[in-house]
Amino acid sequence: MSNQYTPLRWGILGPGSIANRFTESIALLEDQKVVAAGSRSPEKVAAFADKHGIPNRHASYEALCNDPEVDAIYVATPHTFHKEHSILALKSGKHVLCEKPFTINKAEAEAVVAVAKETGLFLMEGMWSRFFPVWDKVRALLAEGAIGKPRMLYADFGFRCGASPSNVGEDGKLVGLNPEARLFNPALGGGAIMDVGIYPVSLAQMLLGDPDQVACLGTLGHTGVDENVGMLLHFPSGAVAVTSTSFQVSTPSDVTLLGESGKIEVAGPWWTPRKLTLTKGGESEVFELPFEGPGFQFEAIHFAERLRAGYKESDILSHSDSLAVMGALDNLRAAIGLKYPME
């Protein structure tokens, strides 16, 4: 059936801020449509659906997942609910795009992947950065050997939180935080590693493969989550990724990949990039790859293409890739003693 999933009809599970940006991005696509949204709060669903002109409104996640007009569910709830909601959607017969981090830990991720295999449905982690044209171009450059063997990767993602003007106390910990807020609350999978540190880790996995060793330095803040972290990843090829994340400071947001015969720089913010610079033999070439909207359309385009082609998982972000990233995150967190209450 050639016109299956055309348009691809999305249901939004968890209409929060990330869902807003996703839905705005889908509006740019002719062959995809957000047709439904679901939340436990009818007011939230109504406000979200009104804003985006979404016809089907559901007052429960179950109802959303059983909506016959929905092909795929976008799971956009906080990290701690990803496993439950992804499994709910899969068991209801829907394909799933689940926001990053895929789950809280690797064990949860394995459980979700197992359900996808069992049901034969398409499941992908919504690590949107991977699908931007700049990263397509970087993968192509690497594949054609433009910089030789990659040896070292630098990537950072951190942003400043807390009180103003002084956000870090004498003890080196953030002050002025709301301990209940998602970013800082251990019960909601808080901390910089799981919120934004996952980006450089996932990037390193994409560019250098599955890490075989990780090291992590960082101390936990007053709310019990990580606030300022250095992460080293080592790969079987001997390549090294040097990455950092923070809620204490805004980091430069740049990526540099060094290969034996050249380098690739992706200007910040590299997780939604528009430009890359390739330098080799003393010459630099700049590739500008602009786009419209928030940028979630690229993961949605990829998702739809692979789904229509009959794939069960993505070839750019496979189940195995997501599991490797979750495993690395488990080890990084263990190294600094960050265990969540539900673990």
Place this chain on the structure above:
Amino acid sequence: MSKDFSPLRWGILGCGSIANRLGADVSKLSDHKIQAIASRDPEKAAKYAEKFGVHTQHTGPDAYTKLVNDPEIDIVYVATPHNFHREQVLLALNAGKHVLCEKPFTVNLKEAEELVAKAREKGLFLMEGVWSRCFPVWGKVRELIAEGAIGHVRQVYSDFGYGAGSLDENHQLIIGNPNGRLFSRELIGGGLMDVGVYPINIAMMILGEPSVVKAFGQLGSTGVDENVGVVLGFPNGSLATCTTSIQVTTPFVTTIIGTKGKIEVPFWWRPKSLILTANGHTDTLEFLHEGEGFQFEAMHVAECLRAGKTESDILPLDGTLAVMRVLDAVRTEIGLQYPGE
């Protein structure tokens, strides 16, 4: 009795590339004089002496002993390969001479402790020649941080690596001369001790002594490190990431990130500018200079000596010992031991 050290009379021990580079800058300073050069090879010494107008040449098998006993020199600059530093610094100190010793100070902490103890016992000036710390740009950076221009410093990134060839199928360098200084374990080769000392040194200048050191590194076919990533954790929770490589040329940038802004220093080990971003503004401050910049280290040494100091305040001996302790820890992490250790 304190002397005026005007001019400061240098005795150069070893006349390899670093001695030539320092000579080029120091010979232009009016209140410094390269008084003597020592090399076992008379031809090399003659060439150096001619190039920089050096008064005395000490040559032959006991060239270094003659140099350190030369009554017309005030300070010895030890510019031989790493593995000779311990022996030659001791030689100079025992002869009653002040010493500036090229980085890395020694092969390991144990050797460094011996030298520091000797200098303190003799009451002589001793400093590790980490020339980077003496540049005006770094003086300005220290000042900006001290006055709170970027708030609390929480992260520092620094790199220094250069590609020394192409790689084989095992991702190791294809090495032409395994006995060369850079590759030989006997000559304390590897990226870490050659240039990796710089990012670690500058990170520690900014953040002090780390409480935790983690590193990953790849050893090449000659058994020395070729590609290394280090993360340092400090007691107040701040961090530094440092990288070094002889497989790839790194970006050559040090970035210092604080709670109110950041400072970037390009070509940071011999910098001419810094970029300060704070309060929504980005300013580039330039500090141009002649030559390569070894004059700053020489001028700093002269200032210390003239003030009667036995240690530098920009790089005190405890700072050097701390750096050596970290280098030992990094080498333990990556499994790099040198012969005789």
